[in-house]
Amino acid sequence: MTEPTPSPLEPLRQRLAARGEVRSGTVVGFDEDDVVVRLDDDPDVASARVPGYDLSWRRVEHPSEICGTGQRITGEVMRADGQGRVLLSTKACEDEPLRHFLLGIERGSVVTGTVTSVHAFGVFVRIDGESPHPVHDGTGFVRIPELSWSGFGHPAEVVRPGQRVTGEVLVADTRQGQVSLSLKALQEDPWDRLGAGVGDAVPGVVTRLVPFGAFVRVAQDVEGLVHVDDLGGRAVEEGQKLQVRIVEIDRPRRRIRLAPAG
Incomplete structure (x- = not known):
């Protein structure tokens, strides 16, 4: 063979x-x-x-x-x-200066720069010490989910051109000529301030209604879902104060399941 x-x-x-x-x-x-x-x-x-x-x-x-x-x-x-x-x-x-700069940046390091432009898809940042980018107005880029723990409608509500920012490096990519940054990584996680656990009853405010239930804010920048089945036909509206009980906390997926407390 x-x-x-x-x-x-x-x-x-x-x-x-x-x-x-x-x-x-x-x-x-x-x-x-x-x-x-x-x-x-x-x-x-x-x-x-x-x-x-x-x-x-x-x-x-x-x-x-x-x-x-x-x-x-x-x-x-x-x-x-x-x-x-x-x-x-x-x-x-x-672009050799750009490549040299990117190769010198390590994942997890903290860098500072200046916001150069704000778009609906993210924010460009000129990192201190970088050479001019051949296309973009900054080597650093912050995607929408990495801007802030707080909810917002547009990145312009979080940062503005000319603002100094500090972020953690997620990845430096020579192919993309870009440093992906996270501003959120250096901010306090609001879930660390929750101060309540499964079984606890907490006050909340209904923030929005969806076909499958209602989202309720139980702490600053922390929301949970009361499923429509748990509402049992009870009518609620946005802005309404509601006492709820924490049924489940899924920290990795950042989800909280709630039910009316009485």
């Missing part, structure tokens, strides 16, 4: 699957919007490709506007695809 012929790309897959490594090679052609690359370690195999969206911070119609056949190219390893070819991000290596 003969052994199956090994794929010539298998050794490459084993060597270069480590995300974040930097490899160089030569452009050998294009596959639609992707750039096909022959890595230096494998001169006889077109062993890598750069997806069009990871080629450059510049917007172009076709990758040939940026590079040509025979040109040397350097990129960061993203992963190996299903055929064992290495996927590279040359965008991650395009």
Whole structure:
């Protein structure tokens, strides 16, 4: 019984699957919007490709506007695809000061910066010491859930351009050219101030009605749900004060189940 012929790309897959490594090679052609690359370690195999969206911070119609056949190219390893070819991000290596800055930031560290713009999808922050970003008006970015423990309708209710903020680093991503920050991580968790447990009766205020029940605020920035079945046909309205009993606390999922207390 003969052994199956090994794929010539298998050794490459084993060597270069480590995300974040930097490899160089030569452009050998294009596959639609992707750039096909022959890595230096494998001169006889077109062993890598750069997806069009990871080629450059510049917007172009076709990758040939940026590079040509025979040109040397350097990129960061993203992963190996299903055929064992290495996927590279040359965008991650395009702006050396930006890359150097991002590689120097550790997850969990605390950084300070200035809010540069506020959008419905999140907030950009210029972190102290960063070089100008090639596209965005700041390397730091705070997504909506990481802004505050308090409820709000728009991020502009929490921060404003020009405001100094301090946040915890969630991840520094060279491909995205971005540092994901959490302002909430450095704020006191309101659940730590709850001061009540399962079985306790506490006063609350109905904050909103939904088809399956009513949400009741039992502490600042802490709400629980009274299921419609537990209301037993009892009519309640927003703003109404309601004495409730804590039935269940699911801290990992940040949910509290309540029932009317009498």
